[in-house]
Amino acid sequence: MDPIVLRDLSRTFAMGDTAVHALRGVSLTVARGEFVAIMGTSGSGKSTLMNLLGCLDQPTAGDYVLDGVHVSRLDRRQLADIRNQKIGFVFQGFNLLPRTSALENVELPLLYDRTGRIADPRRQALAALDRVGLGDRIHHEPARLSGGQQQRVAIARALINQPAILLADEPTGNLDTHTSVEVMAVFQELNRQGMTILLVTHEPDIACYARRIIELRDGRIVRDEPVAGPRLADSDLAAWPVSGGGRP
Amino acid sequence: MKWRSLILAALRSIARNKLRSLLTMLGVIIGVGAVIALMALGRGSQADIQAQIAGLGTNLLIIHPTSSQTAGVRAGSGTLNTLEIGDVVILEENATLLQDVSPVIRVQEQVIAGSSNWNTQVNGVSVSYRQIRNHLMESGEFFSERDVKTRNKVAVLGRTVANELFPGQDPVGVQIRIRNVPFTVIGVLQSKGQSSMGQDQDDIILAPWSTVLYRLSDGKTVRTIMASAVSEEQMDEAKAEIRTLLREAHRIPAGGDDGFDIRDQSEINEMLTRITGTLTMLLSAIAGVSLLVGGIGIMNIMLVSVTERTREIGIRMAVGARPGDILLQFLIEAMILSLIGGIIGILAGVGGAQLLGALMGTAVMVSPLVICGSVAFTAAVGIFFGFYPARKASRLNPIDALRYE
Numbered sequence: 001m002d003p004i005v006l007r008d009l010s011r012t013f014a015m016g017d018t019a020v021h022a023l024r025g026v027s028l029t030v031a032r033g034e035f036v037a038i039m040g041t042s043g044s045g046k047s048t049l050m051n052l053l054g055c056l057d058q059p060t061a062g063d064y065v066l067d068g069v070h071v072s073r074l075d076r077r078q079l080a081d082i083r084n085q086k087i088g089f090v091f092q093g094f095n096l097l098p099r100t101s102a103l104e105n106v107e108l109p110l111l112y113d114r115t116g117r118i119a120d121p122r123r124q125a126l127a128a129l130d131r132v133g134l135g136d137r138i139h140h141e142p143a144r145l146s147g148g149q150q151q152r153v154a155i156a157r158a159l160i161n162q163p164a165i166l167l168a169d170e171p172t173g174n175l176d177t178h179t180s181v182e183v184m185a186v187f188q189e190l191n192r193q194g195m196t197i198l199l200v201t202h203e204p205d206i207a208c209y210a211r212r213i214i215e216l217r218d219g220r221i222v223r224d225e226p227v228a229g230p231r232l233a234d235s236d237l238a239a240w241p242v243s244g245g246g247r248p
Numbered sequence: 249m250k251w252r253s254l255i256l257a258a259l260r261s262i263a264r265n266k267l268r269s270l271l272t273m274l275g276v277i278i279g280v281g282a283v284i285a286l287m288a289l290g291r292g293s294q295a296d297i298q299a300q301i302a303g304l305g306t307n308l309l310i311i312h313p314t315s316s317q318t319a320g321v322r323a324g325s326g327t328l329n330t331l332e333i334g335d336v337v338i339l340e341e342n343a344t345l346l347q348d349v350s351p352v353i354r355v356q357e358q359v360i361a362g363s364s365n366w367n368t369q370v371n372g373v374s375v376s377y378r379q380i381r382n383h384l385m386e387s388g389e390f391f392s393e394r395d396v397k398t399r400n401k402v403a404v405l406g407r408t409v410a411n412e413l414f415p416g417q418d419p420v421g422v423q424i425r426i427r428n429v430p431f432t433v434i435g436v437l438q439s440k441g442q443s444s445m446g447q448d449q450d451d452i453i454l455a456p457w458s459t460v461l462y463r464l465s466d467g468k469t470v471r472t473i474m475a476s477a478v479s480e481e482q483m484d485e486a487k488a489e490i491r492t493l494l495r496e497a498h499r500i501p502a503g504g505d506d507g508f509d510i511r512d513q514s515e516i517n518e519m520l521t522r523i524t525g526t527l528t529m530l531l532s533a534i535a536g537v538s539l540l541v542g543g544i545g546i547m548n549i550m551l552v553s554v555t556e557r558t559r560e561i562g563i564r565m566a567v568g569a570r571p572g573d574i575l576l577q578f579l580i581e582a583m584i585l586s587l588i589g590g591i592i593g594i595l596a597g598v599g600g601a602q603l604l605g606a607l608m609g610t611a612v613m614v615s616p617l618v619i620c621g622s623v624a625f626t627a628a629v630g631i632f633f634g635f636y637p638a639r640k641a642s643r644l645n646p647i648d649a650l651r652y653e
Contacts, residue, residue: 056566056646077570084568095563095650099264109567111253157567 001068003164003196004030009062011048022048024219035191037210038200045219050200054087054167055079067164084112088158092170094150096142102129102153103138109161128156132186148179155186168199172206178240184209185233209233258581269585272549275542276589277596280622282535284597287618289604290528292611297520301513307480308380310511311473311490330498330507331470333461338497345478345486348376352472353460361413361424368409370426370453372460380476388420388435396456403431407439407450429463431455483512543633550582550637561641562649575642582634583627590626594619
């Protein structure tokens with residue numbers, strides 16, 4: 001079963017009298033274990049697609065099957081549960097709760113878990129933080145963490161509920177290049193472990209760490225091809241100049 | 249959603265803005281404090297009045313002559329001298345439901361003791377009057393049946409009279425003159441203080457009714473008859489018995505006017521209770537209004553809080569918080585804010601009531617019921633005024649909330 005199946009998905013916004021077609025019939029299938037970069041300029045519809053994929057918004061027409069669940073026609077409550085159970089979010093602005101420890105931020109999704117499928121939340125949260133290399137900073141509040149560390153806390157939070165897909169919306173937008181590559185290394189490692197990742201970015205340098213690139217323009221997919229030889233973030237980091245200058 | 253984490257999150261958010269939370273609570277604190285304090289004072293004075301009425305005498309029945317009527321013109325109460333000393337004897341001998349009966353022959357006289365003098369009320373009563381009115385002796389003793397029989401010229405002074413005539417001395421054994429009739433003081437009554445009507449109950453001289461009736465009064469007219477019923481439950485039966493006996497004695501034909509009136513304390517009691525009850529309700533209503541204002545303050549701050557924390561709401565929704573979860577979070581926060589205010593208000597109210605009570609010299613009664621009631625009420629205020637902001641938060645669109653700056 002493919003985690004994501006989109007059939008002729010479209011989304012139209014009413015702006016006064018005119019209708020804005022943000023997405024005009026997108027069909028797409030993402031298989032388990034894929035690492036897909038969604039690219040496009042601003043206004044291409046990639047944010048709209050991201051919101052739909054993340055079950056934050058509903059399509060005007062078309063069908064979206066997420067991990068076997070038809071989510072196109074669910075109400076707000078059901079969508080919240082789907083987000084809680086099947087989706088891990090990583091945002092550009094990290095979106096951690098301020099004045100709340102890393103550990104509690106990571107535990108947040110479990111606060112809303114009604115299935116009780118995750119036993120021992122505290123241990124899970126600690127394990128998730130360990131996975132992103134922050135096992136020694138669990139009691140730090142976001143303000144005391146660097147941008148890269150904050151984003152790694154956000155990744156740990158996205159992983160805690162064992163989601164079917166990880167959605168990253170411009171996760172490197174607020175980070176310098178070295179930290180960006182570090183974050184991509186985390187994503188690549190997770191992908192190697194079998195996590196399905198969808199990454200929205202407008203930076204080609206970041207997109208080429210993925211194994212498949214989809215490009216949107218004017219609400220339509222104009223390119224959908226595998227990356228011949230994806231860059232390896234780990235090798236890039238190893239070869240990084242000691243001065244920490246520009247991209248290699 | 250776990251309750252513990254909900255409450256913890258609410259407490260943390262309240263603690264994050266300490267001054268703002270405190271100012272928000274202030275309205276509730278003042279409102280609850282005022283309700284508690286006013287209720288405590290109101291109930292305290294109600295209990296005071298009830299105690300005073302009980303102090304008048306237990307199961308007290310007062311028989312008054314009613315007004316005289318001459319050619320259809322009715323004079324005031326007591327103008328008809330229908331009660332005579334014979335009526336007292338009839339009641340004493342025949343009534344089965346009366347514990348004690350005493351005439352009250354009342355004269356207002358100038359009393360002289362040595363170089364001081366004082367104008368006071370001299371009441372001629374029987375020995376049982378002391379039980380009827382719950383009088384206790386401070387010094388000396390009350391007069392006896394023998395004093396009544398022999399029309400002995402002995403007097404028992406009220407505290408005020410003793411103070412005025414014999415400042416700083418024990419008057420027992422000393423001679424006084426009431427309208428030139430010499431009386432020997434044989435006792436002083438314990439102070440009863442003011443009556444609920446503000447009358448000094450100690451400005452009084454008690455003497456055997458026979459002495460007062462024949463020496464100081466007209467020899468037959470009894471102003472009032474006081475009696476005590478055997479029990480509180482049989483007050484009405486006792487009243488009926490008195491009515492029957494006196495009508496018979498006065499040979500009043502069926503359907504004729506009694507010519508007298510029997511009162512008991514329950515009417516006064518009821519009236520005073522009603523008055524203080526009304527006052528308490530009125531004051532509480534005013535306090536309730538301030539509680540309402542406090543609730544609006546909570547609503548205002550919660551609305552600000554929802555706007556401030558739009559991004560937080562977005563994050564929570566993105567990771568799977570249902571609209572209901574967000575609603576509950578803000579509702580609990582408003583409720584806790586209100587409850588903490590309520591608890592501080594209760595403490596302030598109890599303290600304030602004690603202070604006011606001490607200053608005003610009135611009794612204070614803090615009832616647990618009122619405290620429980622105000623706790624429940626403040627929680628309700630929190631829920632009521634927190635609901636609109638909380639609903640607003642729960643209806644936010646997660647996409648907009650996440651992008652909110």
